[in-house]
Amino acid sequence: MHAMTLRLSPGDDLRAALDHAFRTHGLSAAFVLQGIGSLSVARLRFAGREEAAELRGDLEILTLAGSLSAQGPHLHTSLSDADGRVTGGHVAPGCIVRTTAEIVVANLPDERYTREHDAATGFAELVIRTA
Known part of the structure; x- marks a missing residue:
């Protein structure tokens, strides 16, 4: 395992920036261990919902975790x-960094x-293979 730290700037889209880093660094499997910072816009899909809710204002990121794959981030x-x-x-998509x-x-x-x-869940689920 090799860890790297990213610092995003005001106006960056959180998901898009992580997807870009995954592709730019030529990664095949990665995991977001932790993230902190702030957002001015957050788009979150709550459990069991189809559509994302949009929150606006001064928002602090308390935790951020997830996996990064060629099909995009799951955060x-x-x-x-x-x-x-x-x-x-x-x-x-559409979570916009406020300060960092x-x-x-x-x-x-x-x-x-x-x-x-995955036939059991009906969703695209993580599959882990040896590189």
């Missing part, structure tokens, strides 16, 4: 608003991640 986050209320869910996001990504060079249809 979950918990956020707090200016009143300290906490919410969390699946990170959808500091993210630690673990590269797993001996593995290859893909997302493939």
Whole structure:
């Protein structure tokens, strides 16, 4: 395992930036170990929902974790608003960095991640192979 730290800038799309880093560094399997920072816009899909909800304002990233594969990121986050209320869910496209996001990504060079249809769940699920 090799870890790398990313710092995202104001206006960056969180998912797109992580996907770009995955592709730019030629990774085959990676995991977001942790992320902190802030967002001005968050788009989260809550459990059992089809569509993402949009939150706007000064939002702090309390946690960020997930996997990175060739099919794109699968990320979950918990956020707090200016009143300290906490919410969390699946990170959808359109989460925009407010001031910064500091993210630690673990590269797993001996593995290859893909997302493939799983008949048991009906969703594209993580498949782990040896590289």
